[in-house]
Amino acid sequence: MSTYVNNLRLEEIGTGEATGTWGTKTNANLQLIGESLGYATQNCFALDDNQATTVADAPTSDPARAMYFKVTSSATLTQTRNLEILPNTNNRVQIIENVTTGNQSIVIKQGTGAGVTIANGQTKVCYFDGGGSGAIVTDATATLAIPDLFVDDDISLQSDGAVVNFGADNDINLTHTADVSLTLGGAGGTTGLVVNNTAADGDPFLSFALGGTQTFTMGVDDGDGDAFKIGTTAIETNTRMSISSAGVVGFGQGITENTNTVSSSVNATALDCRTGTVFETVLSEATTLSFTNPAASGSVSAFTLKIKQDSGGNNYTVTFPSTVDWPAATAPTLTATANAVDIFVFFSTDGGTIWYGFVAGQAMG
DSSP states (O other), rough: OOOOOOOOOBBBOOOTTTTTTTHHHHHHHHHHHHHTEEEEEEEEEESSSOEEOOOOOTTSOOOGGGSSSEESSBBBBBSSSSEEETTTOEEEEEEEEEEEEOOOOOOEESSSSEEEOOOTOOOOEEEEEGGHHHHHGTTTTTTOOSSSSSSOOOOOOOOOTOOOEEETTOOOEEETTTEEEEEEEEESSSSOOOOOOSSSTOEEEEEEEETEEEEEEEEEEEGGGTTTEEEHHHTSSOOOOEEETTEEEEEEEEEOOOOOEEOOSHHHHHHHHSSSEEEEEEEESOOOEESSSSTTSSSOOOEEEEEEETTTTOOOOOOOOTTTOOGGGGGOOOOSSSTOOEEEEEEESTTSEEEEEEEEEEEEO
């Protein structure tokens, strides 16, 4: 008696049988082998429900026997549906494409075991283990290792937490945070992103866009002595800031910064050089000033200080730090009248050991 228990459901003729029809049956088997290496399409979802399709025994042709199997639907799917490909004893590899109507995923199954989910419009290579009622279908490319990959069009990483790892030990990685960002990470002593333009007169750059329109661009302008520039639509356009290869900084527009308002507490007022370069205070009591967090020796800290007397004309006094070196070694006397404004300028080049102090204006306001 003929059997059909092989993975392609070909007819295996029993000993001494099919006298006179061997040629016909063998030719049918050969045709089905060719079918199993080909491409076929089948409407597997006539209804919006889970469905099954069974590979027919020889000599019957069946689309589900094809190596590349394109799954369609005449029904519009409203949710993810299962497609069970039987018999559940078939052990094979099949490439399956989901082109069903309704923009839904399908799950390829063979039994009660795990299946492979294929998003609408996508294709996966499925391995059927033929394990009977509990058969499992596996995504054959889930852990695929490829020495070199050439892609002719888009690449989509569909996980909201997708990670692209680089290096034999995954020492550099690019991580996707859903709807927020890409993060470049590294486990080495340094982690960096290098933009390398190999053209003789090329400009490496990074650009930031809103709604598809470049708003700011920063990079190296090869045509201007390799200066680093920040511009608008291009690094040579509307330059907002530049740093020459010699370290000279230029600004294309005016510079603005916040005023730091400070006040006295328990007769003490601290001016933190890390918070800005312009300070103002309205006196509410006699106070002693301190200048904190100056730049290290060899760098410069400089700031302007506006002092205003209160509206009551209380003539509050201010004690400057002993490290301030005034012209002629004489500290100025504050204007005593109500609402009077005095302005002073200070700078230090030695980490605050000496602050050079100057009167910019008095009895103002």
